[in-house]
Amino acid sequence: MLEDAKRWLDRRSWAAADRPLPDLLAAKRAAGPAGSISVVLPALNEEATVGTIVEKLRRELMDAVPLIDELMVIDSGSTDRTSEVAAAAGAKVVHRDEILPRLPAVPGKGEVLWRSLLAADGEIVCFVDADLRDFDCRFVSGILGPLLTEPEVQLVKAMYDRPLGENPSGARQGGRVTELVARPLLNLHWPQLAGVVQPLGGEYAARRALLERLPFPVGYGVELGLLVDTLHVAGLDAVAQVDVGVRRHRNQDGQALGRMAAAILRTAERRLPRPGIGRPAGLTQFERTPDGGFAPRTHPIDTSERPPMISVPEYAARRGTGVTAGLGGDGDGAGPPGGVIDAMPGQTFDSPRSWQSSAHGR
Numbered sequence: 336m337l338e339d340a341k342r343w344l345d346r347r348s349w350a351a352a353d354r355p356l357p358d359l360l361a362a363k364r365a366a367g368p369a370g371s372i373s374v375v376l377p378a379l380n381e382e383a384t385v386g387t388i389v390e391k392l393r394r395e396l397m398d399a400v401p402l403i404d405e406l407m408v409i410d411s412g413s414t415d416r417t418s419e420v421a422a423a424a425g426a427k428v429v430h431r432d433e434i435l436p437r438l439p440a441v442p443g444k445g446e447v448l449w450r451s452l453l454a455a456d457g458e459i460v461c462f463v464d465a466d467l468r469d470f471d472c473r474f475v476s477g478i479l480g481p482l483l484t485e486p487e488v489q490l491v492k493a494m495y496d497r498p499l500g501e502n503p504s505g506a507r508q509g510g511r512v513t514e515l516v517a518r519p520l521l522n523l524h525w526p527q528l529a530g531v532v533q534p535l536g537g538e539y540a541a542r543r544a545l546l547e548r549l550p551f552p553v554g555y556g557v558e559l560g561l562l563v564d565t566l567h568v569a570g571l572d573a574v575a576q577v578d579v580g581v582r583r584h585r586n587q588d589g590q591a592l593g594r595m596a597a598a599i600l601r602t603a604e605r606r607l608p609r610p611g612i613g614r615p616a617g618l619t620q621f622e623r624t625p626d627g628g629f630a631p632r633t634h635p636i637d638t639s640e641r642p643p644m645i646s647v648p649e650y651a652a653r654r655g656t657g658v659t660a661g662l663g664g665d666g667d668g669a670g671p672p673g674g675v676i677d678a679m680p681g682q683t684f685d686s687p688r689s690w691q692s693s694a695h696g697r
Contacts, residue, residue, distance in 0.1 A: 337526045339571060344530035347488070347575040351477030354484060356400050359476060362483040363402060370483060373405040373457030374475055376426070377447040378465035382416040385465040389424035395472045397425075402476060405457055408465065409434075411447045417465075429454050435649060441639065444537075445557030449641040452546055453650050459483075460546060464537035468583045477577040478540045489573040490541040490565045494532035495582040516596045517559055520603045525563055527571045534562055535599070538579070545569060547645040547654075555595040556602025560640070563606050597636045605640075 336344075363370040374392060378385050385408060396402045408421040408428045422428045431440050434450040448462060459482050461475055478491040513535045521528045528534065535558045545565060552560040565574055624630045644650050 336529050339527050340530045343527070343571050343574075347481075347572065348494075348530070348532075348578070349477075349481065349575070350578045351473040351480070351580070353577075354477075354480035356402065356476060359480055359483055360400055360402055366483060369458050371404050371457045372402065372459045372461065372479060373407060373455035374403050374461045374463060375448070375451045375455055376408045376421070376463050376465040377411060377444055377451070378408050378413065378417050378421065379411040380413045380415045380417060381465040382413070382420045384468060384470075385417055385426075386420040386424040388463065388465060388467060388470045389421050389426040391470055391472055392475060393425040396475060402479070405455060407451070407455055409447050409451050409454065411442075411444075435647065437649075441553050443552075443554035443557075445551045445555075445560075446553040446641065448557055449551035449553070449644060452543070452644045453647070453653065458543050459540060460543055461540035462537060469581075471580060473579045474538050474582075475540075477579040478538060480577060481575045482540055482542065485575070487572055488575045489545045489569050490561070490575070491539060492531060492533055492562070492574070492576045493536050493538035493579045493582075494576045495536070495579050497533075497582050512592050512596050512599065516599055520559075520600070524603065524607060525566060528562060528566060528574070531562065531574070532576060534559060536582070538582075541565075545573075547650070548643045550643055551641045552598070552602045553639050553641060554636075555598040559599050560602045560606070563603070567606075594634050594636065601636055 363372070374396075376385060376388065389406060389408065392403060392406055397406065406426050408418070408426040410418045410421075410428060410430045412431060418428045418430070431447050431450055434454045440446055440450070451462075452460065459479065461479060463474060467474070474493055478493050481488040481491050513533065517534050518529075521531065521534060537558065539558070539561075541561075545568070546561075548568065549561055549564045551557055562574070622630050622632055645654075645656060650656075
């Protein structure tokens with residue numbers, strides 16, 4: 336491990352218990368408007384778990400201790416009762432398609448997170464996956480702590496153990512894509528980030544001032560993309576992590592993990608400091624057929640990215656900020672239809688720092 340990464344690991348790693356709730360509340364009050372907090376849960380068919388998460392957050396971090404200002408569930412097109420359950424538990428529920436309706440939504444978690452910046456009001460935005468079981472509010476209060484008490488910190492990731500299934504022997508064996516894909520990628524290409532325990536974890540919080548200036552991969556690559564781009568834009572010390580215990584959720588099968596891995600690899604490839612080799616944007620997997628053979632199944636892999644939210648006219652109008660770049664897709668000649676981009680004007684993902692300097696004056 337690089338010396339920079341070792342020093343970061345000691346300096347920017349904490350436990351949730353290091354900052355008790357009364358200390359967080361005092362820091363939030365001292366911060367004024369800059370301490371306003373929105374918690375966002377992206378959800379797709381999560382009626383079994385989303386209600387419990389919302390109810391606990393509302394009871395413990397809104398009613399008992401007024402830490403959270405806004406609790407929002409973004410429904411990504413659920414066909415079950417996710418929206419009804421979340422609303423009954425006390426969340427503000429917004430459908431993905433209601434946010435920025437002039438742009439047709441594309442499938443993917445990153446798409447939902449990107450749109451949530453326009454719907455949520457807080458200056459600190461905390462993302463939490465909606466499929467967590469045995470949820471503990473430390474997943475939120477823990478990762479909010481450094482943002483309320485450390486002015487230099489801009490992005491905080493949760494870290495935790497990840498049991499695989501219900502078998503006790505599977506303890507700490509979850510996070511297969513992290514261990515087989517993301518961690519090797521980071522150690523090889525961005526070794527400063529080698530100390531991040533859960534680079535793909537869905538529980539993290541960040542300052543709006545950072546998030547609104549980052550592109551969002553629309554699919555599974557969003558967590559890796561935001562982490563690497565934060566390193567480029569704000570530096571290693573802007574990133575922190577907090578131990579929140581154990582994370583239990585619905586584990587996916589091997590083929591779903593393969594598609595996730597492919598999206599993460601493509602996201603990383605776009606950020607490497609060299610031209611990527613043109614490849615089909617798909618992954619072919621195989622399924623056993625009734626006659627005993629193997630049938631190929633090719634799945635599209637998310638490769639599009641949404642531009643920094645600050646470049647969206649509706650966002651600029653709502654937040655009172657200037658538009659720094661055209662979104663495209665509206666006849667302005669700045670991008671393809673629908674605002675789904677391969678690169679923004681003045682930005683190329685073959686050279687990660689080029690958009691940093693041209694779009695953000697750094």
